[in-house]
Every structure is written in structure tokens, then in C-alpha cells.
Amino acid sequence: MRYVYLAKDDLGKFIDLLKEKHRVVAPVKKENLFVFADISGGEDMSLEYIPTIIPPKKYIMPQKESLGKFDMGEVSMKDTSIEMEPTVIFGMHTCDIDGLECLDVVFHKDPADPYYKKRRKNVTIIGYECMFPCDEYATCVTMDTHVPKAGYDIMMTDAGDKYILHVNSKQGDAIIGSGNIFKEADQDAIKKELKDLREKKLPKFKRALNPGYKELQPLFEKSYNNTGVWDDVGRRCVSCGNCTAVCPTCYCFDVYDDVKLDMSGGERGRVWDSCQLNEFAEVAGGENFREERSSRQRHRYYRKFDYPVRKHDKFFCTGCGRCTRTCMAKISLIETVNDLAKGEQDV
Amino acid sequence: MSEDKKKVRIAFFDFADCEGCQLQLTYLNENFLGLLEHCEIVSFREAMSERSDEYDIAFVEGSITRKHDEERVRKIRENAKIVIAYGSCASLGGVNGLRRRFSDEEAKEIVYKGRDSHLEAGWPRPVHEVVKVDHFIHGCPSNNDETIKAVKSILLGKGYTPPDYPVCVECKLKENVCLFEKGQVCMGPVTRAGCGAWCPSWGNTCYSCRGLLDDPAEQGQTELLEKYGYTIDDITEKFDLYNRCRMDAEKEAEKK
Amino acid sequence: MCNCSENKKVITIDPLYSPVEGTIVKACQMTENEKFFEIRLEGGKELGHMPGQFVQFSLFGIGEAPISVSSSPTKEDKSTFEVVVRKVGTFTEQMHKLGEGDKIGVRGPFGRPFPVDDLKGNDLLFVAGGIGLVPLRSLINFVIDRRRDFGDVNILLGCKEPKDRLFTDEIAEWEKMADINYACTVDKAAPDWKGNVGVITTLIPGVDLDVNRTYAVVVGPPIMYKFVVAELLKKDLAEKHIVLSLERRMKCGLGKCGHCQINDNYVCQDGPTFTYDEIKGLEEAL
Known part of the structure; x- marks a missing residue:
């Protein structure tokens, strides 16, 4: 839509402006890592951050959420409403924006998930472009998520003493229109400036995966029976479920009933679940269709690099690197994919 | 709730343990009162003096060690409709299992030092090695949130099965910084969840007090601990602390 | 904050x-x-x-x-x-x-129903193991009620013991119908059992099929599928003409929660019925 400038000194004012009408969440330091959390002002956040422990999907698909309340002995839910305030997710990286686009595809697909849909509508995305690669675990270059493309209302890019703001939606435009801290400028000049910044930025971003974007899905198509790689990953895996909990595109859930102490009623809700856990694919009779850790890990990888490509024409790996960063057994997505590619060459 | 609805009678019993799990229950406060709408406590040494032998649910706390304890727990089993092994000493054998590293004589010498002529050194066992147990509530100490969840679930007629996934699952949902990330070692990956990652959420490592998962990734966890510089002895120590009785039982089963 | x-x-x-x-x-x-x-x-x-x-x-x-x-x-x-x-x-x-x-x-x-439109005009072989008869009964009665839309009908039932048989009264009715061939077997006989004894695959060789116009609809426990499908393929039945129904853990039924997923298929939406050619080679399916 259009571009404006924001002076770096006015960042706090920008947050204050947003807070007039929204709950604002942003990256905040937690020990040696980062999390998305509520902020009361610009000074609370750490805009230069590596991907947060859990991605900001938690604001749209909370770890645990009520699907509805019930009275004991009844059969229909009596209240399926949710409470939410309009929320700005501030400072989202492009990889996480891509993650939300993946979840949008799944949850908006017929039959659309009404909880996700309503929360999503209530969220404004203000992105923050990475000018440096975060660490050695990210694969955003291969996944092509290191440059802003779409999926945000406003994108901020660091341009020295100011930010360039790309206003990309009506929602974003309304926010910019409500403040007087934004500087209008010649659109072509800003575009040129942005182009120069990106030209300087791109050489700093190196490819970590050997196969290229186009080679990835064909590689997985041939790698299902690469038992050497899958068995090695399975042997090291402790099935802790960390890799799926931190993944911006994982969305599996379990449904629970929580009954009140007086047993008069309760709520039915859902909670994040993980295909890495032993019970996940077990049926009531006891049969487990992914009993081995190796087959569960393989399932995870295929849910990123193969199945969604067939189904939705989209990779469900954003290259954020969280699964590798969080794995205490040091199972690395980069190593796994490169090992698969190596096996392919050897054949 | 109708007044005439018969309340479920609950009794608490303790064996070889510190009674810390029963003590936890006294922290329940108003939640305890909520539960009392549906049940009645008939024996609870930690909080009341009256006692009764008529009960539906028996919470058995502590490991079974001496002959006399065996007889007592058998009697409880006969009286109760449902027996719950409450807390890790009862559900796993718990830290009492460490006693199994020594012979009876050694144990007596270490603990009672010459004043042992009239004292017994029993063989510590989890309750289910002596009588049938219907439900398990693990933990050292047990976690009140889980205890309430279990009691509600049992009252609803669906029994209670503790999760068969690791503590990490609950820890990560809370967005804790992983202890491995901070260079500490944690038994979370192989330990049964249900405590809400109680210790890691307060910066402490997991000691596996709730016991190992049904199918723990022992090899993965061992390789992992080795990677962080631990020797096999250190690792055994970590697995042993709460799981000695189970590991003995598994060795026995393998022999057969 | x-x-x-x-x-x-x-x-x-x-x-x-x-x-x-x-x-x-x-x-x-x-x-x-x-x-x-x-x-x-x-x-x-x-x-x-x-x-x-x-x-x-x-x-x-x-x-x-x-x-x-x-x-x-x-x-x-x-x-x-x-x-x-x-x-x-x-x-x-x-x-x-x-x-x-x-x-x-x-x-x-x-879920996706059995491919009723594809079955129309063709001969049908129903194979049910144990509780597999439950979903298959829906289709069998559908076919009986619209008998003229379908060709020859063969029904093969198998279960562990005679006492495990379901819908015995209704099956007695099917047995009496002139335009339905019916056979039943049990893995383990009881003293008063006079019928076949043996696993369900033993009934298949005896069935007379026109493979060009036959669809087999098979429902039973996972282990049964492997053997029954092998037996049907031996009869030269096309993979597309073998229809199965799979059981998986499900939480939502809406293609979201992930529990029922077999490779890229959500059983609750893409299944539970599949033709064999759709799932053959999928390690997690059978």
C-alpha cells in the first residue's frame, strides 16, 4: 500500500499509540532467551532477538483454550464464546509471519475452525525485518522467509536512525492514520532506500541446507525409506515433544473435559498435543500406528516438507530453527535434511 | 446436590514415608471443602483423631517394608473398594528403594548403629508389589492439582491414569527456559508428567520423582547425559533415586 | 504488566x-x-x-x-x-x-462414505471381520434396499468364536435371501458349532468372482486387512476395486487435530474409507 518513516526515538510513542486501543505483545527477554509477552511500554521489549521459545501462534491458538462450557447431564454446550481484546503482535519476524500463514491455511480450510478464525481477526501483525541472521540454526534462506513478502499489516525495517514502515493493510493504515509521529515521504525514494538496505543485507544470509527450495520436496518424496537417517534420529530422540511445541506451524491438539469441584458442570477445551508422544496415534484397542520414535520423527519432518506441499502447496517449515535450538538431544533439522540429501547422492 | 446422596468415604493410611503427601492435602483449603460435598474423610491421621474402618477409597501412602505392614495393607485392600497408591513411596517405592543397595545387616548398621537388636530392616516395595492397586498418584510430594483431578475423575467413574508423556511437555507449554539450555541436567525427558513441571518452573531440575514413563527413552537420555559430561555412575544414580524398585522388577522380569 | x-x-x-x-x-x-x-x-x-x-x-x-x-x-x-x-x-x-x-x-x-456410486452396477463381495460388520451392515442393508442397482452379492463373515457373532437374526434373514451368497467362519468353534472353522481368508478362494465387475468391501481389524487384501489380489481383483475402512484415534473429526493422520491423509476427512490403491505402500495405513 504505502511507506512511511518512523524516527527511532519515537518507537516508545508508537507503542503508546498502539496501546490506546490494543493489547500489545512483543519479544521480551527471559533469562538468556526471549518470549512474546505483554508490554507496558517500548522499554519492556527487546526488538533485537532470536526466535522466542514459543512462537506467537500462542495468541491465536493458545496452549490451552476452552471450546465451551457445559452443565453435567446436559448434552449441548451452554456457552461457546471467548473473551479477547484486540491484540497487536509487535516485532514479529518474517519466519513467524510465514508460520501464521501456514496455520491460516489449515484453520480457514473448510470446515473452518471458528475459534482460530475469530482470534485471528482480532490480531494485528506488526513485523520487524531481520537485518542479520539470528544464529546457526535458522534455515530461512532456503525456505525463502528471510525477506518480508506478505502476511503483515505493517512491516518495520531498520534504516539507521529511523524505521521504514511498509503499511500493508487497511488495519495497518488506520493505525498509521491515527498518529502524528509518522513521516510521509516520496514513495519511490523510500522504495529505493529499502532496496539498497536489502542488497546490503542479503549477502549476510547464508544457506544452511544443501538442497535448494525446489529440491526439498522431491528429496522427501524419495527419502521415506532412508532408514539410516530416520533410525539415527529416532535413537537419539527422547520424545519430549519440545520440537512440536515450539514449531510455528504445528497445530495438533487434544480435547479434554475439565469438571468443576462441585461436579455441577465444567468446560470442554483443547490443549496442544504432539505427534512425538507415544500415545498420539494409539487407538482404543491399543494398536499404535507410529510406535517407533523414528517413525514419529519422520512423521514430523514429512508434515513440514512433504504432506503440506501436496495438500496446500506450501512448505510448513518456516526456517526459524526453533526445533533444532530447543532439542536437548541435539537433533538438528539442518543435519537431518543434509544427511537425507547425502544419502540421495550416494545411491 | 441432593442431601441424601451417599457420600464416598475416604480413608488415608501411611506406611514407610515422611507423610509429606498427606501434609500436602492440608494445603488444599477451600478446594478441600469443595471435595467434601461429594466425599467424607473417615480416617486421616495428619488432620483428625477419629478413625473408621468403613471406607470406599483408601489412599495408601508410603512403601510396604515389614511383614507386619504387609498384613496391614492386605486388610486395607479387603476393606476398600478402591485402593490408590498415593505419593511416590507408595506408587514407585520412591527414595525408600535406595535401601535396596544394602543387605539387611548393612542397612541396620548404617541406620541404627548397634541399637538394632529389636529393630527390623524391611525390604521396601511399592504397594502394587504387595496388593492390587487401582490407581496411582505419583509425586514426591504429590501435587494437589493432580490429586484433585484424580479424585474428580475417580468420582466420575472413569478412574485415573497419569499421563504417559514427559514433564517437558508441560514445561514447554509454560515457556520455561529449558534447564539443559542453562547447562543443568534434568530428568524431565524420561519422567512422567502430571505435576505441571513443578520443579523446573521454579528453577529446580527434575529428579524423576514421579517415576519413569512406560517407555522411557533410556538410551536417548543416557546418550544425552553423556553428551553433557556425565559418567555412567552419575546417570545410574539419577535413574535410581526414585526408580530403583521398578528397575529391579524389570531386571527380574528379564531373567524370567 | x-x-x-x-x-x-x-x-x-x-x-x-x-x-x-x-x-x-x-x-x-x-x-x-x-x-x-x-x-x-x-x-x-x-x-x-x-x-x-x-x-x-x-x-x-x-x-x-x-x-x-x-x-x-x-x-x-x-x-x-x-x-x-x-x-x-x-x-x-x-x-x-x-x-x-x-x-x-x-x-x-x-468422513468419506463408501463409494456407493462406483459400486452401482457391479458385483459386490463384502468381507467383515469381527466388529467390522458394524459399519459394513450399513452398506449391506443399503444394497439390499436398492437391490436392483447392484449385481451379485457375496457376504463373508469371520469372528473369533460363535458367541462373538453380531446381528445373528438379521444375518439369518440375509442367509435366506435368494440373491445373496453368504458364508461365515469362526477361528475357534464351540461344541454346538456346525459351520466353518478357520480364519476368514479361507473363505475367499471358494468365491466365484467376475474380477472385471467386482468390488470387494473389507472391514475388520488391521491384521485382517493384510491377509484379506493379499488373497483378493491373488484373485486378480484390481487394487481400485478393494475398499477398506480404517480405524484411528480422532479428537475433532474436522481434519485439524492431527491424531488420525496417515501420511498425508486425515482419516476423519479423507477416510475412513479408502480404496486399496490409495493407501498401498503407506506404511502407517495397514
Whole structure:
């Protein structure tokens, strides 16, 4: 839509402006890592951050959420409403924006998930472009998520003493229109400036995966029976479920009933679940269709690099690197994919 | 709730343990009162003096060690409709299992030092090695949130099965910084969840007090601990602390 | 930190996960572990299912479970549908406690039905192992009610012991029908059993098939599929002409929760019925 400038000194004012009408969440330091959390002002956040422990999907698909309340002995839910305030997710990286686009595809697909849909509508995305690669675990270059493309209302890019703001939606435009801290400028000049910044930025971003974007899905198509790689990953895996909990595109859930102490009623809700856990694919009779850790890990990888490509024409790996960063057994997505590619060459 | 609805009678019993799990229950406060709408406590040494032998649910706390304890727990089993092994000493054998590293004589010498002529050194066992147990509530100490969840679930007629996934699952949902990330070692990956990652959420490592998962990734966890510089002895120590009785039982089963 | 709760608004959500009310109008124990239920939706509303689909039953405080519909949509009384529930876990145990007049929540129907249109005009071979008869009964009765739309019909049933047989009265009716061939076998005979003894695959070689115009519809436990499919392929039946129904763990029925996924298929939406050529080679399927 259009571009404006924001002076770096006015960042706090920008947050204050947003807070007039929204709950604002942003990256905040937690020990040696980062999390998305509520902020009361610009000074609370750490805009230069590596991907947060859990991605900001938690604001749209909370770890645990009520699907509805019930009275004991009844059969229909009596209240399926949710409470939410309009929320700005501030400072989202492009990889996480891509993650939300993946979840949008799944949850908006017929039959659309009404909880996700309503929360999503209530969220404004203000992105923050990475000018440096975060660490050695990210694969955003291969996944092509290191440059802003779409999926945000406003994108901020660091341009020295100011930010360039790309206003990309009506929602974003309304926010910019409500403040007087934004500087209008010649659109072509800003575009040129942005182009120069990106030209300087791109050489700093190196490819970590050997196969290229186009080679990835064909590689997985041939790698299902690469038992050497899958068995090695399975042997090291402790099935802790960390890799799926931190993944911006994982969305599996379990449904629970929580009954009140007086047993008069309760709520039915859902909670994040993980295909890495032993019970996940077990049926009531006891049969487990992914009993081995190796087959569960393989399932995870295929849910990123193969199945969604067939189904939705989209990779469900954003290259954020969280699964590798969080794995205490040091199972690395980069190593796994490169090992698969190596096996392919050897054949 | 109708007044005439018969309340479920609950009794608490303790064996070889510190009674810390029963003590936890006294922290329940108003939640305890909520539960009392549906049940009645008939024996609870930690909080009341009256006692009764008529009960539906028996919470058995502590490991079974001496002959006399065996007889007592058998009697409880006969009286109760449902027996719950409450807390890790009862559900796993718990830290009492460490006693199994020594012979009876050694144990007596270490603990009672010459004043042992009239004292017994029993063989510590989890309750289910002596009588049938219907439900398990693990933990050292047990976690009140889980205890309430279990009691509600049992009252609803669906029994209670503790999760068969690791503590990490609950820890990560809370967005804790992983202890491995901070260079500490944690038994979370192989330990049964249900405590809400109680210790890691307060910066402490997991000691596996709730016991190992049904199918723990022992090899993965061992390789992992080795990677962080631990020797096999250190690792055994970590697995042993709460799981000695189970590991003995598994060795026995393998022999057969 | 932040306290902007004055902005908090209550958002109404379509009750997609909220069950509708079903009333049990008939319940009877069929075997030690299997119980039959006939259910009427609120206001006698038609379930609107096709053979092969399933519903999610719900009991608040207990949870939900996917159960195959066993009655045919062609059934005379459209205001009810039938299921058979095997006691295998917490939910089904609780459901077994219910009887006539009790209420139960219902969501659905869900899933892809048997490919009825493809079956039309062709000969049919039904193979049911144990409780697999439950979903297959929906299709068998559908075919019987529209008998002229289909060619020859063969029904093969297998179960562990004679006492495990379901719908014996109804099967006796099928047996009497001149235009249906029927055979049954048990793995282990009882003293008064006069029929076949042996696994279900032993019945297949004896069936006379025109492979060019036969569809086999097979429902049973996972282990049965491997052997039955092998036997059917031996008869030169095309992979596309073998239809199966798979059982998986399900939480949502809406293609989201991930539990029922087999490779890139969501069983609750893409299945539970599949043709063999769709799932052959998928390690997680059979």
C-alpha cells in the first residue's frame, strides 16, 4: 500500500499509540532467551532477538483454550464464546509471519475452525525485518522467509536512525492514520532506500541446507525409506515433544473435559498435543500406528516438507530453527535434511 | 446436590514415608471443602483423631517394608473398594528403594548403629508389589492439582491414569527456559508428567520423582547425559533415586 | 504488566464442537463386550449420513469417541440411527452404562462414505471381520434396499468364536435371501458349532468372482486387512476395486487435530474409507 518513516526515538510513542486501543505483545527477554509477552511500554521489549521459545501462534491458538462450557447431564454446550481484546503482535519476524500463514491455511480450510478464525481477526501483525541472521540454526534462506513478502499489516525495517514502515493493510493504515509521529515521504525514494538496505543485507544470509527450495520436496518424496537417517534420529530422540511445541506451524491438539469441584458442570477445551508422544496415534484397542520414535520423527519432518506441499502447496517449515535450538538431544533439522540429501547422492 | 446422596468415604493410611503427601492435602483449603460435598474423610491421621474402618477409597501412602505392614495393607485392600497408591513411596517405592543397595545387616548398621537388636530392616516395595492397586498418584510430594483431578475423575467413574508423556511437555507449554539450555541436567525427558513441571518452573531440575514413563527413552537420555559430561555412575544414580524398585522388577522380569 | 482489560470483548463462536442432543430409544447387549444402541436426534431430525460414515459421541465429563454408524440411511424410520459400541476404553465403558431414555451428545456425521456410486452396477463381495460388520451392515442393508442397482452379492463373515457373532437374526434373514451368497467362519468353534472353522481368508478362494465387475468391501481389524487384501489380489481383483475402512484415534473429526493422520491423509476427512490403491505402500495405513 504505502511507506512511511518512523524516527527511532519515537518507537516508545508508537507503542503508546498502539496501546490506546490494543493489547500489545512483543519479544521480551527471559533469562538468556526471549518470549512474546505483554508490554507496558517500548522499554519492556527487546526488538533485537532470536526466535522466542514459543512462537506467537500462542495468541491465536493458545496452549490451552476452552471450546465451551457445559452443565453435567446436559448434552449441548451452554456457552461457546471467548473473551479477547484486540491484540497487536509487535516485532514479529518474517519466519513467524510465514508460520501464521501456514496455520491460516489449515484453520480457514473448510470446515473452518471458528475459534482460530475469530482470534485471528482480532490480531494485528506488526513485523520487524531481520537485518542479520539470528544464529546457526535458522534455515530461512532456503525456505525463502528471510525477506518480508506478505502476511503483515505493517512491516518495520531498520534504516539507521529511523524505521521504514511498509503499511500493508487497511488495519495497518488506520493505525498509521491515527498518529502524528509518522513521516510521509516520496514513495519511490523510500522504495529505493529499502532496496539498497536489502542488497546490503542479503549477502549476510547464508544457506544452511544443501538442497535448494525446489529440491526439498522431491528429496522427501524419495527419502521415506532412508532408514539410516530416520533410525539415527529416532535413537537419539527422547520424545519430549519440545520440537512440536515450539514449531510455528504445528497445530495438533487434544480435547479434554475439565469438571468443576462441585461436579455441577465444567468446560470442554483443547490443549496442544504432539505427534512425538507415544500415545498420539494409539487407538482404543491399543494398536499404535507410529510406535517407533523414528517413525514419529519422520512423521514430523514429512508434515513440514512433504504432506503440506501436496495438500496446500506450501512448505510448513518456516526456517526459524526453533526445533533444532530447543532439542536437548541435539537433533538438528539442518543435519537431518543434509544427511537425507547425502544419502540421495550416494545411491 | 441432593442431601441424601451417599457420600464416598475416604480413608488415608501411611506406611514407610515422611507423610509429606498427606501434609500436602492440608494445603488444599477451600478446594478441600469443595471435595467434601461429594466425599467424607473417615480416617486421616495428619488432620483428625477419629478413625473408621468403613471406607470406599483408601489412599495408601508410603512403601510396604515389614511383614507386619504387609498384613496391614492386605486388610486395607479387603476393606476398600478402591485402593490408590498415593505419593511416590507408595506408587514407585520412591527414595525408600535406595535401601535396596544394602543387605539387611548393612542397612541396620548404617541406620541404627548397634541399637538394632529389636529393630527390623524391611525390604521396601511399592504397594502394587504387595496388593492390587487401582490407581496411582505419583509425586514426591504429590501435587494437589493432580490429586484433585484424580479424585474428580475417580468420582466420575472413569478412574485415573497419569499421563504417559514427559514433564517437558508441560514445561514447554509454560515457556520455561529449558534447564539443559542453562547447562543443568534434568530428568524431565524420561519422567512422567502430571505435576505441571513443578520443579523446573521454579528453577529446580527434575529428579524423576514421579517415576519413569512406560517407555522411557533410556538410551536417548543416557546418550544425552553423556553428551553433557556425565559418567555412567552419575546417570545410574539419577535413574535410581526414585526408580530403583521398578528397575529391579524389570531386571527380574528379564531373567524370567 | 499490562492491564487493558477494559478492551476485552466477548466474541460469540459458532458451536462447531457442541454436540446435538440424541436420545437412546433402544439399547441391548449383543455380546459380552458389544452393545447396540438406537438413537433419535432432537426433533427426530435425520442424521443424513451415508454408509461408511461415523459420528462423534459425547458425554460431558468423560469426553468424545468416534463410532461408526451401523444402520443404512435407507432404513424405514429415518428419525433414528443405529450403532454398536465395543467396550474398549473409558468412554465406551461409560456409554455401556446408558440405556433407553438416556441422552447422549452427537456430532457428525463425519468422513468419506463408501463409494456407493462406483459400486452401482457391479458385483459386490463384502468381507467383515469381527466388529467390522458394524459399519459394513450399513452398506449391506443399503444394497439390499436398492437391490436392483447392484449385481451379485457375496457376504463373508469371520469372528473369533460363535458367541462373538453380531446381528445373528438379521444375518439369518440375509442367509435366506435368494440373491445373496453368504458364508461365515469362526477361528475357534464351540461344541454346538456346525459351520466353518478357520480364519476368514479361507473363505475367499471358494468365491466365484467376475474380477472385471467386482468390488470387494473389507472391514475388520488391521491384521485382517493384510491377509484379506493379499488373497483378493491373488484373485486378480484390481487394487481400485478393494475398499477398506480404517480405524484411528480422532479428537475433532474436522481434519485439524492431527491424531488420525496417515501420511498425508486425515482419516476423519479423507477416510475412513479408502480404496486399496490409495493407501498401498503407506506404511502407517495397514
